[in-house]
Amino acid sequence: MVRTIERLPKRQRHQLLTGLIEDNPFITDQELTRQLKVSIQTVRLDRLELGIPELRERMKLMAERSYDAVRSLPLHEVIGDIVDLQLDHSGISIFEIKEEHVFSRTGIARGHHVFAQANSLAVAVINDEIALTATADIRFVRSVKLGEKCIAKAYVRSGGRSKAKVEVCSYVGDELVFQGHFVIYRSAGESGIEGGMDGADRN
Amino acid sequence: MVRTIERLPKRQRHQLLTGLIEDNPFITDQELTRQLKVSIQTVRLDRLELGIPELRERMKLMAERSYDAVRSLPLHEVIGDIVDLQLDHSGISIFEIKEEHVFSRTGIARGHHVFAQANSLAVAVINDEIALTATADIRFVRSVKLGEKCIAKAYVRSGGRSKAKVEVCSYVGDELVFQGHFVIYRSAGESGIEGGMDGADRN
DNA sequence: CAGCTATTATAACCAGGTACTAATAGTATA
DNA sequence: TATACTATTAGTACCTGGTTATAATAGCTG
Numbered sequence: 001m002v003r004t005i006e007r008l009p010k011r012q013r014h015q016l017l018t019g020l021i022e023d024n025p026f027i028t029d030q031e032l033t034r035q036l037k038v039s040i041q042t043v044r045l046d047r048l049e050l051g052i053p054e055l056r057e058r059m060k061l062m063a064e065r066s067y068d069a070v071r072s073l074p075l076h077e078v079i080g081d082i083v084d085l086q087l088d089h090s091g092i093s094i095f096e097i098k099e100e101h102v103f104s105r106t107g108i109a110r111g112h113h114v115f116a117q118a119n120s121l122a123v124a125v126i127n128d129e130i131a132l133t134a135t136a137d138i139r140f141v142r143s144v145k146l147g148e149k150c151i152a153k154a155y156v157r158s159g160g161r162s163k164a165k166v167e168v169c170s171y172v173g174d175e176l177v178f179q180g181h182f183v184i185y186r187s188a189g190e191s192g193i194e195g196g197m198d199g200a201d202r203n
Numbered sequence: 204m205v206r207t208i209e210r211l212p213k214r215q216r217h218q219l220l221t222g223l224i225e226d227n228p229f230i231t232d233q234e235l236t237r238q239l240k241v242s243i244q245t246v247r248l249d250r251l252e253l254g255i256p257e258l259r260e261r262m263k264l265m266a267e268r269s270y271d272a273v274r275s276l277p278l279h280e281v282i283g284d285i286v287d288l289q290l291d292h293s294g295i296s297i298f299e300i301k302e303e304h305v306f307s308r309t310g311i312a313r314g315h316h317v318f319a320q321a322n323s324l325a326v327a328v329i330n331d332e333i334a335l336t337a338t339a340d341i342r343f344v345r346s347v348k349l350g351e352k353c354i355a356k357a358y359v360r361s362g363g364r365s366k367a368k369v370e371v372c373s374y375v376g377d378e379l380v381f382q383g384h385f386v387i388y389r390s391a392g393e394s395g396i397e398g399g400m401d402g403a404d405r406n
Numbered sequence: 407c408a409g410c411t412a413t414t415a416t417a418a419c420c421a422g423g424t425a426c427t428a429a430t431a432g433t434a435t436a
Numbered sequence: 437t438a439t440a441c442t443a444t445t446a447g448t449a450c451c452t453g454g455t456t457a458t459a460a461t462a463g464c465t466g
Contacts, residue, residue, distance in 0.1 A: 010443075025270065026263075028422070039445050044423085054423055056259065056452090062266035064229070079315070111336050112282070112319035119314055132346065133314050139338040213412075231453065242414050247454080257454055259421090 013038065017046050025058050080117040080152060087127035088156055088164075093117060095150045102146045109144040118168040118180050121154045126164050128186040134163070138180035148172045162186060216241065220249050228261050283320040283355060290330035291359055291367075296320060298353045305349045312347040321371040321383050324357045329367050331389040337366070341383035351375045365389060 008016065013036055020035060021027060032043045047054070053061070080095030095117040097109045115138060123131045144150055152170040159165075163183055170178035211219065216239055223238060224230060235246045250257070256264070283298035298320040300312045318341060326334045347353055355373040362368075366386060373381035 026267070030422085041445055041447095042443080045444080048424095056262075056422070059259075059262050059266040060229075062270060063262040108335075110319075111322055112315045115318055115322075116313075116315035119318075130309070133343055135342045137340050140336055143335065233453080244414055245412080248413080251455095259453070 008036075014046055014050060017043070018050060018052070021052055021058075025062065026055070028055050079113070079120045080150070082121070082124060085125065087125065088159055089125070090156065091121050091125040091154045093121045093124075093152045093154075095152065097144055097146055097148050097150060099146065107146040109146070109148075109150075111140060114140070114144055114150060114170060114178050115180070117150060117152050118154075118170055118178060119182065121152050122166040122168050122180070122182040122184055125154045125156060125166060126184050126186055130186070132185045134183045134185050136180055136182045138178070140178055141176050144170075144172055144177050150177065152178075211239075217249055217253060220246070221253060221255070224255055224261075228265065229258070231258055282316070282323045283353070285324065285327060288328065290328065291362055292328070293359065294324050294328040294357045296324045296327075296355045298355065300347055300349055300351050300353060302349065310349040312349070312351075312353075314343060317343070317347055317353060317373060317381050318383070320353060320355050321357075321373055321381060322385065324355050325369040325371050325383070325385040325387055328357045328359060328369060329387050329389055334390070335388045337386045337388050339383055339385045341381070343381055344379050347373075347375060347380050353380065355381075 017032060017036060020032060029040050029043045029047075033040045036043060046052075052058075080093035082091060082093045084090075084092040095113070097113070101109050101113045115136075118138070119133055119136065123133060150170050150172055152168055154166055154168045157165040157167050163185060166182045166184055168178075168180045168182065169176060220235060220239060223235060232243050232246045232250070236243045239246060249255075255261075283296035285294060285296045287293075287295040298316070300316070304312050304316045318339075321341070322336055322339065326336060353373050353375055355371055357369050357371045360368040360370050366388060369385045369387055371381075371383045371385065372379060
């Protein structure tokens with residue numbers, strides 16, 4: 001072709017296209033045509049090759065994802081993935097420290113994420129419609145860093161009718177990184193509760 | 204009409220239609236036609252009257268909303284606006300409880316946000332390159348709800364060379380909602396520190 | 407009966423595609 | 437050099453899920 005040099009080779013165009021769609025999923029093929037300087041057919045063949053669905057499909061997926069996220073908020077309300085749960089007894093959750101959880105400067109996890117995991121678990125382990133954290137006594141034993149997997153283990157230490165004491169220990173590997181004693185109010189005694197914090201939903 | 208009695212009056216149909224779309228935004232007019240037992244034109248006139256956009260528009264709106272939510276996450280990293288700061292002495296921050304901070308079911312703020320505001324402030328008030336939370340003793344006095352503005356006040360109670368004790372009280376109006384005693388390590392004594400939590404970034 | 411609302415029908419048009427067929431340019435290979 | 441193959445472009449028919457406009461019909465009301 002005459003203008004071959006002016007345009008990108010296929011590989012690079014594919015990369016560019018992927019990038020363009022990634023940082024603006026609302027872009028049409030028409031727009032891509034303009035930005036990539038190729039025909040709309042080429043854009044479509046490229047999407048086909050790359051397995052990138054059409055605009056409407058992309059929007060639908062995003063919409064469904066957010067809709068599901070909203071619908072499954074109860075699950076979402078727990079920070080970390082619960083891998084074991086014995087109501088009123090114990091529970092385990094895993095939480096991976098990603099980019100968005102750390103201070104970029106130090107790579108150290110922001111404390112509230114570590115705290116949130118432990119707190120969520122403490123609340124989840126209580127077998128009640130609504131559970132609210134009343135007090136927490138916590139200790140950050142060592143800092144948790146980017147990429148580390150934080151495993152929180154919760155044990156219910158005493159379960160009164162309106163209060164429960166839950167102990168949570170979080171580990172990275174064998175190392176203890178966080179320890180907390182939570183007092184959780186349960187909905188059974190709700191009339192007397194003024195303080196409170198999280199609601200725990202179970203589906 | 205012959206079958207007037209079989210069908211709903213307009214008002215009720217509008218209510219039903221609104222409800223149907225609300226709990227399944229992905230429904231097409233075709234589907235609505237079947238469920239409402241009226242023609243597709245009627246469905247469309249109804250949507251027009253009610254100001255309900257077409258399926259694709261609804262999906263687009265949902266997709267955009269979720270996309271914006273993701274994009275604004277980085278901003279999220281600053282928990283509360285610091286409005287006053289006297290290093291090694293005291294500080295005040297304000298944090299407004301928005302949709303994304305509460306449990307949708309109850310409208311009660313997730314505890315880790317309230318905690319995060321207090322913790323951020325406790326860390327910020329310490330005049331050091333790196334400050335790390337070692338322990339925290341916290342109490343959620345009453346739940347904070349959607350729309351409320353949480354004002355956190357921090358006071359440095361004792362400041363050793365390597366440790367500082369910071370007390371944080373959070374209020375909504377005059378009401379105390381949260382109280383916490385934080386022990387913060389400062390970088391001056393970093394060699395001896397194993398525990399820790401947050402780095403304090405000051406912009 | 408006229409005038410009105412509610413409903414339905416019909417047709418043209420639109421965006422943003424898919425699916426398919428075909429033509430062309432350039433490159434590699436036997 | 438002829439042939440095969442890839443990459444690109446073009447064009448058409450068709451699809452979904454609508455909008456917009458125009459008209460016809462049913463049923464009620466004063």
